[in-house]
Amino acid sequence: RGIALQPLFKMFYSSSKVGDPRPGQPYKGGNFCAFLPGNKEGQKTAMLLKKAFENGLTFQIKSCNGEERVTWGLIPHKTSWGGGKARNGYPDAQYLREVCTVL
Secondary structure, three states: OOOEEOOEEEEOOEEOOOOOOOOOOEEEOEEEEOOEEOOHHHHHHHHHHHHHHHOOOOEEEEEEOOEEEEEEOOOOOOOEOOOOHHHOEOOOOOHHHHHHHHO
């Protein structure tokens, strides 16, 4: 596996805004973790993911069982240390190409 970068996102409880499913309603945050290879391509991807996060593209608010909560958005992330592509697992040989296409 080699060295891996592990970005951690802490999303706090807050209120949704215009454009979210139920504006003004409180939503539940959470901790979100992802994995990237610790090489030059992984670092480049980390910078692109940071820009996406700063522009509000990484997460979305969804309604789940009547509760609003933060979930991953449409940008794919490797969210587990194993399991391969089928389980959003790291490593995945095609991931960097796929995520850079989306970004």
